[in-house]
Amino acid sequence: xxxxxxxxxxxxxxxxxxxxxxxxxxxxxxxxxxxxxxxxxxxxxxxxxxxxxxxxxxxxxxxxxxxxxxxxxxxxxxxxxxxxxxxxxxxxxxxxxxxxxxxxxxxxxxxxxxxxxxxxxxxxxxxxxxxxxxxxxxxxxxxxxxxxxxxxxxxxxxxxxxxxxxxxxxxxxxxxxxxxxxxxxxxxxxxxxxxxxxxxxxxxxxxxxxxxxxxxxxxxxxxxxxxxxxxxxxxxxxxxxxxxxxxxxxxxxxxxxxxxxxxxxxxxxxxxxxxxxxxxxxxxxxxxxxxxxxxxxxxxxxxxxxxxxxxxxxxxxxxxxxxxxxxxxxxxxxxxxxxxxxxxxxxxxxxxxxxxxxxxxxxxxxxxxxxxxxxxxxxxxxxxxxxxxxxxxxxxxxxxxxxxx
Amino acid sequence: xxxxxxxxxxxxxxxxxxxxxxxxxxxxxxxxxxxxxxxxxxxxxxxxxxxxxxxxxxxxxxxxxxxxxxxxxxxxxxxxxxxxxxxxxxxxxxxxxxxxxxxxxxxxxxxxxxxxxxxxxxxxxxxxxxxxxxxxxxxxxxxxxxxxxxxxxxxxxxxxxxxxxxxxxxxxxxxxxxxxxxxxxxxxxxxxxxxxxxxxxxxxxxxxxxxxxxxxxxxxxxxxxxxxxxxxxxxxxxxxxxxxxxxxxxxxxxxxxxxxxxxxxxxxxxxxxxxxxxxxxxxxxxxxxxxxxxxxxxxxxxxxxxxxxxxxxxxxxxxxxxxxxxxxxxxxxxxxxxxxxxxxxxxxxxxxxxxxxxxxxxxxxxxxxxxxxxxxxxxxxxxxxxxxxxxxxxxxxxxxxxxxx
Numbered sequence: 001x002x003x004x005x006x007x008x009x010x011x012x013x014x015x016x017x018x019x020x021x022x023x024x025x026x027x028x029x030x031x032x033x034x035x036x037x038x039x040x041x042x043x044x045x046x047x048x049x050x051x052x053x054x055x056x057x058x059x060x061x062x063x064x065x066x067x068x069x070x071x072x073x074x075x076x077x078x079x080x081x082x083x084x085x086x087x088x089x090x091x092x093x094x095x096x097x098x099x100x101x102x103x104x105x106x107x108x109x110x111x112x113x114x115x116x117x118x119x120x121x122x123x124x125x126x127x128x129x130x131x132x133x134x135x136x137x138x139x140x141x142x143x144x145x146x147x148x149x150x151x152x153x154x155x156x157x158x159x160x161x162x163x164x165x166x167x168x169x170x171x172x173x174x175x176x177x178x179x180x181x182x183x184x185x186x187x188x189x190x191x192x193x194x195x196x197x198x199x200x201x202x203x204x205x206x207x208x209x210x211x212x213x214x215x216x217x218x219x220x221x222x223x224x225x226x227x228x229x230x231x232x233x234x235x236x237x238x239x240x241x242x243x244x245x246x247x248x249x250x251x252x253x254x255x256x257x258x259x260x261x262x263x264x265x266x267x268x269x270x271x272x273x274x275x276x277x278x279x280x281x282x283x284x285x286x287x288x289x290x291x292x293x294x295x296x297x298x299x300x301x302x303x304x305x306x307x308x309x310x311x312x313x314x315x316x317x318x319x320x321x322x323x324x325x326x327x328x329x330x331x332x333x334x335x336x337x338x339x340x341x342x343x344x345x346x347x348x349x350x351x352x353x354x355x356x357x358x359x360x361x362x363x364x365x366x367x368x369x370x371x372x373x374x375x376x377x378x379x380x381x382x383x384x385x386x387x388x389x390x391x392x393x394x395x396x397x398x399x400x401x402x403x404x405x
Numbered sequence: 406x407x408x409x410x411x412x413x414x415x416x417x418x419x420x421x422x423x424x425x426x427x428x429x430x431x432x433x434x435x436x437x438x439x440x441x442x443x444x445x446x447x448x449x450x451x452x453x454x455x456x457x458x459x460x461x462x463x464x465x466x467x468x469x470x471x472x473x474x475x476x477x478x479x480x481x482x483x484x485x486x487x488x489x490x491x492x493x494x495x496x497x498x499x500x501x502x503x504x505x506x507x508x509x510x511x512x513x514x515x516x517x518x519x520x521x522x523x524x525x526x527x528x529x530x531x532x533x534x535x536x537x538x539x540x541x542x543x544x545x546x547x548x549x550x551x552x553x554x555x556x557x558x559x560x561x562x563x564x565x566x567x568x569x570x571x572x573x574x575x576x577x578x579x580x581x582x583x584x585x586x587x588x589x590x591x592x593x594x595x596x597x598x599x600x601x602x603x604x605x606x607x608x609x610x611x612x613x614x615x616x617x618x619x620x621x622x623x624x625x626x627x628x629x630x631x632x633x634x635x636x637x638x639x640x641x642x643x644x645x646x647x648x649x650x651x652x653x654x655x656x657x658x659x660x661x662x663x664x665x666x667x668x669x670x671x672x673x674x675x676x677x678x679x680x681x682x683x684x685x686x687x688x689x690x691x692x693x694x695x696x697x698x699x700x701x702x703x704x705x706x707x708x709x710x711x712x713x714x715x716x717x718x719x720x721x722x723x724x725x726x727x728x729x730x731x732x733x734x735x736x737x738x739x740x741x742x743x744x745x746x747x748x749x750x751x752x753x754x755x756x757x758x759x760x761x762x763x764x765x766x767x768x769x770x771x772x773x774x775x776x777x778x779x780x781x782x783x784x785x786x787x788x789x790x791x792x793x794x795x796x797x798x799x800x801x802x803x804x805x806x807x808x809x810x
Contacts, residue, residue, distance in 0.1 A: 018690075019548050019690045022689070022690065023548060023549065023550055023689065023690065026550055027547070027548060030547050030727070124545070130691045130692060130694065131694060132541045132545035132546065132694070135541070135544060135545045136537045136540070136541055136545070139540060139544070139712075139716060140529070140537035140540045140541070140712050141537065141708075141712065142432070142435050142711075142712045142715040142716070143424050143428060143432060143707070143708045143709075143710075143711030143712045143714075143715060144428065144708055144712075145428055145431055268676075268697055270676070271673075271675070271676045283535075283708060284427070284428065285423075285424045285427060285428065285704040285705070285707065285708040285711075286535045286698065286699070286704070286705050286708040286709075287535060287698065287699045287702070287704065287705050288698060288699065289535065289536060289537070289696070289697060289698035289699075290695075290696075290697040290698065291694070291695075291696060291697075292673055292694060292695040292696075292697065293691065293692065293693060293694035293695065294691070294692045294693065294694075297692070299690040299691070299692070300690070300691050300692050302548070302690065303546075303548045303549055303688060303690040303691040304548075304691075305548075306547075306548030306690075307544075307545055307546065307547045307548045307549075309548075310547040310548060311544060311547070322435070
C-alpha cells in the first residue's frame, strides 16, 4: 500500500480525492500497488464527508508518520506550503504540488532536496492545469534544444480576450461577466495584470534553461489596456489578440515576456479560445508542437496532480525529474527584444504616413471603418528600445501591441 | 559510453545520426553518459559520409557485439525488421523504432520480450511523428480513463483535405500536386485509402485498452470519394472535412474507425491544416486535451526516435513501458456506432423533405448555390446500421459523410 496525505481540502484537494475514488482501480493497476489517502490536512472539519475520519489539523501528524510516502500540496500560496513541502521532502516523502507560486519561487531548492533524498518533487499541475507539459518537457523532448515556449497560460484572460474578439464586447463588461460566471476573481489583478501567467512562464523558462528564472525579472504587461477598438483593428488585419507568456532562447540567454500580442491565423495558438490553455513549443529538430487542454478547473488540475502521484508511487526511491540550478539565468532586457509592432495613432494616415516612415521605416497602414480621427499601422522588425525611442516623438500614439510571428 | 546501432540509413536513419550530432552535448548531459553511434546497418556503402566507417552489412555484427546496448530500427516494413528487433531484444538490447507496421502487428509480443529482459521497446515516432503522444499516454495521463482518442494521423491526406477545403481544388488535381511536391507517394494507396492512419490508431487503441487491437479489424475508409462538392457543403455548414482515425471506449469494448468526417469550428482538430498531425484525447477527469505537431519529416521523426533512445539510455536495465496483452480487444461492429450523418442526394429538397423525415426522423436541409438537382441534409443521431437500412430506400443518395461531435 502507498499512503498519501493531502494538504488542503479545497477545490483541487477534494478533486484529488475524487479522482482517486473514481479511477482507483485503474490507478492501482498502473502503480502495481494500492493507493490510499491516509490523511487530509485542513483547518476545518468535514462532518458527513467520506474523508471526515482522515482529517487532521496538525501537519506534524503527517510528517512524523513513516507510513506516509507521498504528500500532495494543494493549499496554494507560499506559506505554510513552503515549510510543509520542505519538511516533507526532508523527511523522505515525495511531494506533488499544483502550487505555481511555490514552484516559481522555491523550485530549484525543492528539486535539489528531492534529489538529495532520492525522492521526487513533481508539479505538472502548476502550469497549464491538466495539460501534460512539464513531463513532456522533462522526458519527451529530450532530443531537442527548446528554442521557444509560448503559452496561453491563463484561462480567465483568454476567456475575456475571446469574448472581446468574437462578440466585440468592452473590457469592463467582459470582466464583469467573467466575475459573474466565476471565471474571474472579485479582485482580478493576478489574472488581468499577467501575474499568474508570469509565474507559469518563469517555471517553464527555468526548466528549459536549466537555471532559475525569477518571475520578478520577467517583463509583464496585462490586458487592462486592451480595448474593443484594438480588437477591431486586429480583425481588420485577420489577426487576434491574446495574452501570451513567452520565452525564447538567444544564445545562452533568454528573452521572456508576458504581454498581449497580435497573432495571425496561421499560428497554432490563434484558435485557442475560452478558458482553454495551450502551450506552443519550438524545438531545433522537432520543429513546432503544441499542447492544448483545460488550464484550470477542479478535475483537470486534480488529474495532473494524481498523474504526478502515480509517477512518484512508481518511483518511490528513484529521482526522475530534471533539476534546474539555483543560479539565475540572465534575461535579456526587454529593450533588446526584436519584434514588429502595431501602433494606434491619432491623425490622418495620408498626411502622416511619409513622416512616420521617415522615422519607423516602411509601415503598413490599417484603417477601420467607423474609427475616425485615428488609424493604425504595423512597423517592420525593430528592437523594443528603438521603437520606444522613436515613439516618443509622436505624442498622438494611443497604444502599441506587439506582433507574435 | 552508451553504444547504439542504427538499422537503416534512409531518411529517418540519417536524421537520427544528424540529431545526435547536432544536439549531442545536450543529449549526453540528459543521459549522464556519452551516446555513441557504433554501427549503421545498410545494404549500401556511403563513401564520403562521416558514418562511412560505421557501416556494416551484416546484422550479426550488431547483435553479437555486447557493447551495443540500444538498437534503433528505422528500416520500415515487417521483415527483416521484425526478426532484427526480436533478436536484438532477446540479446538484451533495448530497441527504439519508428516502424508503425511492426508495432501494430507485433507490438504485444515485442513489449513482452522487452519486459522479460528488463529492457525497453519504445516507439514514440510510430504515431504522430515528432508529436509526443505515446509517452504522455504511458506516463502523463495515468490518473484518467481515456474515453476517446481521435487523430489526424496522416499528413499527406490532411494536406490534400486542407487544399480541397481552402482552395476548392479537385481531388485528382490535389493528389497530383501532393505527388509533385513529394508529400504523396507515386502509389498513394497507403495514405489515401487510410491504411497508414489505421495502423497508427490500432497502436493507440492497443495502448489505451491494454489489449491487442488488430488493424485488420478496424473499419477503414479513405478519402478517395471526397469531392470538391462535398467541401462546398461543408463550408455552407461552417464545417470542414478531415480524415479522422478514432477510438472510443464503450464499456469494455472499443469503437474504432478510420474515415473522413465533418468537423465543426469548435472542435480542436478543425484548424489542423497542411501536413500537420494532431491527436485529440478525452479523459474522464482530464477532459479534452490535444497534441499538435509535425506528423512526419526527417528531423521531427528522428527527434522522437532519439527521445526514446535517451529514455532507454537512462533506463538501461529497467522496463518503463506499459504493456498491452496479446489477447484481442473486441471492437464493436461499425453498424452499432451512433452518429449524425450528412447525406447528399439527387432531387429537390422541398419535394423530398417530408418523405425523408418520415424515414430518417428530423433532418436539416443544406443547399449550396450552384449545385443543381441535388441537396444535402444532416440526420439526427442514428446507429450506422439504421442509417444503412434506411439509405437503401433512396437510390439517388450520392454519398454520406459521418459527423464528428
